Structure formats: structure tokens, C-alpha cells
Amino acid sequence: MPGAPGMQGAPGGPGTPAGPGTPGWSGPYGGEAPPRREKRGPGWGATIAIALIAALLGGGAAFGGSYALSALGGEDSRKVADQTIETPDWTEVAKQTSQSVVSIQVGTNGQVQGLGSGSIYDDQGHVITNNHVVAPADTPSGEIAVTMKNGGTMKAEIVGRDPSTDIAVIKLDQVPKDAGPLPVGDSKKMKVGDPVMALGNPLGLADSVTTGIVSALDRPVSTENIGEDATSQEKEMTITNAIQTDAAINPGNSGGPLVDGDGSFIGVNTAAASLSQAGEGGQSGSIGIGFAIPASQAVMIADQLISSGKALHPFLGITLTDGQINSGxxxxxSAKVQSVQSGSPADKAGFKDGDDIVSVAGTKVNNAIALRALVRAQPTNSSVDFTVIRGGQEQTLKTTLELK
Structure with a gap:
């Protein structure tokens, strides 16, 4: 998914997400309620298929650091005693979090390929961003430059990237002394209507923030992404169980953090929808429908990338197609099972060919992509409930997913 769109000028880069009336847009559907409440799944059998708005600014576009404003300079610190996560003091949140946000410039053969964003993850200099932001640099002539809040620029290397989730980790060649990691929040506790802030480098304008609310949860979004072999520019399908927000997400925001009212990291900005396709090589702006990878998934992938350079994902062991069921x-x-892999978690749970899966862990499912997105968001250390319709009867199958 194009990071909240990275901006890209190189041929073959992600394009602007499709909108209603254009190829790739499947239409609106209802949002999900938070954990511990009765959940409603995406409605109308639709899954948004979004072509990335790559967060990469191409060619001669100026790097955003020169545009940054210093509006906060010289102000006294604000008291935040009355601030809560529901009624945040956004000025204070921006001040607390902005030091942890970086602008990323990617180049090959001495030419700028694009810009994106990222956030400092730990005290070792690791930065979380999007795969589509840094993948062009994963070539013999590729390089990455990172600009901090204070204007200092340093080089960075790719630690690992995971095209299937659009998460990547890079490491700064110097650990910044005046910037630390963002606190990691619990994205699974977010509710529709919660206030959020997106930070990053939209259109090269560094140190930008936008605010909004969580518009929907468990939104299945599929996009194309640069695959494992960045040199060949082969594309790979990315499927995300995303947080939807109306906080403006524009080209260049890709990889930047989405934070809650406490300034805690709860997502990675990664894509946005557009009403119409941009012109050749163009990028569309925000229409208030943006998507972020939940922090729970981003952290799980990032920890693996830091540890081994590779990432495994929750695995069920079935092939699927879109299905339909009639009731009353x-x-x-539904997500209809076509086949079950022998010895897989699905096989052990008793899944059968022809089963219609309609719910995962209490969240409704109405197509195959929605199921894949939900499976990737599940834990692998505890049992997960799957509701299936078999022979017109509803039943619950339980299994523990594996990493693969």
C-alpha cells in the first residue's frame, strides 16, 4: 500500500489509490467495532483495492526539510493536566512526538527516487517505515538519507522489509542523541471515533501533522507493492487489516506514524483513497479516506525483521474464493474454502472444502480478502474462533494459527 503515499517519480511506482467509479474501488462498507464489543464486519461484500499512492517525490522535487515551519519555537510548555486521550491537546502531542518522526529520501544512481516518512522505534537507531518507501534503495546503487526534526541528515541501511505487509525497518548510521522512540500504544483498543494524528513528510513538507478520527477498524485493504526483488520491480500483493482515518494522508506521509491522543504510536500511515486517477505520473490529494497498518501488526513484523531480516505471518492453511450464502x-x-492443506491449522480444526467462513474472532467476513486480512491480524499463541456455514448450519471451529 502506498504509504500514505510515498511519492514516486520513477516508472513503475505505485499509483494513486482508486476511487469510486474507477478500477480497483469496490465501494464503501461498514466499519468494525472495537474489541470486547459486538463487532460488525465490512458490509456490501466489498474490499477496497487500492493502488498505492507511493510516498515518493520524484525527480527534481525539492526535499521537504526546507519547507518546515518553526511555529512552536519559543513557546512555553503547556500544562497537560486536563488533557485526556479523548480530548487531546494536539499542540502538546505534536511537540512530544515530532522529535521521533523522520523524513526519508531514497535515491539510486545519485538520483532522488522519492520521499517518505518513518518513526524511531528503539534506542538502537531502528526506524519503522513502509516497504514501498525504501524498496527502491534495495539495489546495488540504492541509498537512503534520513533527515531529523533538528535538520540533521544521516545515512541509513535497510535492515529488512516485508512486501506482504508493507512494513520495513531501516537503521540509522548514528543513533540520535536528542530523539527517542515513540511509546507504542495498543491499537487493538482503538475505537471508531477516537482522535488521531498523522505525522510525516507529505509532498516533501517535513514536520507536518494532520488530525482526525478513527473512521473504521478492521478495514481490509489490498494493494500492489514492490516485492522481494527490488531490482526486477516485481509486484506483490499486500493485504492489510487497516485502521481507516479521515486525518489527511498525502503523498510523502507513507511510513510515518499515526498516534493517539496520548501521543502513542498506534499505526503506520500507508495508503489513501482518491476519487479519480491522477494523470500520467501524477498524484491525487487526500479526500479524507486514509489507511494505517495497526501498530500491533507493524511491531510484530518489525521485531522479526530486526531479529532475522525476515518476517513470518499467521498461517491458516486454506485456499479461498469469494462466496455467498442465503439466510432468511x-x-x-462469505469466504468460501476451496481446499485445505493437510496437517495445517485449518486441517486440525476440521475445515472442509465448501465451508463458508463468515466470522473470525467475532468480526464478520464477507469475502476472501477480508478473511486473509483478519487472519494476518490474529495472535499465534492462542486459539482463534472461526464461524462457518456448512450444509446450511452454523458452527464454530477453533484453531491456533502458525507462523509461516
């Missing part, structure tokens, strides 16, 4: 005169979508 009403037709609704």
Missing part, C-alpha cells in the same frame, strides 16, 4: 431471504458474502 437475505444474501451475504
Amino acid at each position: 431471504g437475505t444474501t451475504r458474502g
